[in-house]
Amino acid sequence: xxxxxxxxxxxxxxxxxxxxxxxxxxxxxxxxxxxxxxxxxxxxxxxxxxxxxxxxxxxxxxxxxxxxxxxxxxxxxxxxxxxxxxxxxxxxxxxxxxxxxxxxxxxxxxxxxxxxx
Amino acid sequence: xxxxxxxxxxxxxxxxxxxxxxxxxxxxxxxxxxxxxxxxxxxxxxxxxxxxxxxxxxxxxxxxxxxxxxxxxxxxxxxxxxxxxxxxxxxxxxxxxxxxxxxxxxx
Numbered sequence: 001x002x003x004x005x006x007x008x009x010x011x012x013x014x015x016x017x018x019x020x021x022x023x024x025x026x027x028x029x030x031x032x033x034x035x036x037x038x039x040x041x042x043x044x045x046x047x048x049x050x051x052x053x054x055x056x057x058x059x060x061x062x063x064x065x066x067x068x069x070x071x072x073x074x075x076x077x078x079x080x081x082x083x084x085x086x087x088x089x090x091x092x093x094x095x096x097x098x099x100x101x102x103x104x105x106x107x108x109x110x111x112x113x114x115x116x117x
Numbered sequence: 118x119x120x121x122x123x124x125x126x127x128x129x130x131x132x133x134x135x136x137x138x139x140x141x142x143x144x145x146x147x148x149x150x151x152x153x154x155x156x157x158x159x160x161x162x163x164x165x166x167x168x169x170x171x172x173x174x175x176x177x178x179x180x181x182x183x184x185x186x187x188x189x190x191x192x193x194x195x196x197x198x199x200x201x202x203x204x205x206x207x208x209x210x211x212x213x214x215x216x217x218x219x220x221x222x223x224x
Contacts, residue, residue: 035213045153045161045204047213058211061118094160101208103151103166110160 002026002106004034004095009111012085016115020080022095022108029071033098034078036069038091039110046091050098051078063089085115119143119207123216129224136192138219140205145185149209152181152190155218156201164203165190195221 008020022034035050049059049069057069068081078095093113097106120143130136140150148168153161163172165181168188178193192199200223205216 044202044218045155045206045215047215050211050213060212098208098213099166101149103163103172103208104153104161104206105163107160 004097004106004108006093006095006108006111009093009113011114011116014086014115014117016085017081017083018085018113020082020093020095020111020113022078022080024076024078024097027097028073029076029078030073033100034071035096035098035104036067036078036080037094037096037104037107038089038113039094040088040091043091048093049080082113085113087115089113090115118212119146119210119214121205121207121214121216123203123205123219126217126219128219128221130195130221131224132195132197134195134224136195136199136221138190138203138205140183140188140190140216142186142188142207146207146209148184149207150181150183150188151206151208152179153204153206154199154201155204161204192221 003025005023036048051057051069066084071078092110094110095108096104122141124139150168152165155161169181180191202218202220204218
């Protein structure tokens, strides 16, 4: 089955770090553009970061310098390293595959990150 | 960054109503626009891509139109399963951006 599975969410203190994982099945992350999208409780969708098939990355202004997207090709997994966490980073984090320029066609089930003191 | 502004943000409607949601982009994006439906606790579902192409399996009561900076999503006859939140998304520029969402509620 073609799917994405996110893990790694949890409760963290402000200023802390967390790494999310997004494991892909039945397709290769090395051949696709994969993004992280988050949704704060009761709020809309917010694109966070993305990694191209060639390895290039792009980040939103809200997370640039704090979050880093990367991947492990043998493990077919994309990561989101989140540092200097803030309360406003509290959200469900989804990874999603993009048909580049057209749509996000595959989403994971999401993992909840809560940043609270 | 490209800003996408949806209107209205909330919409009350009845089963059978024709519903139109507008998405305006802060600069031209051609037809690089997708529409998603999201229900509470669920993952977004793709409805429309390339502004007007219906995703396979999506009922034909959904349609999209527009290009450049103004786009619309139309539901020709609202069904009970269509009460949800709808988002537009641009896929031509980075960072990718979404509209703020339009919640379609029961009148």
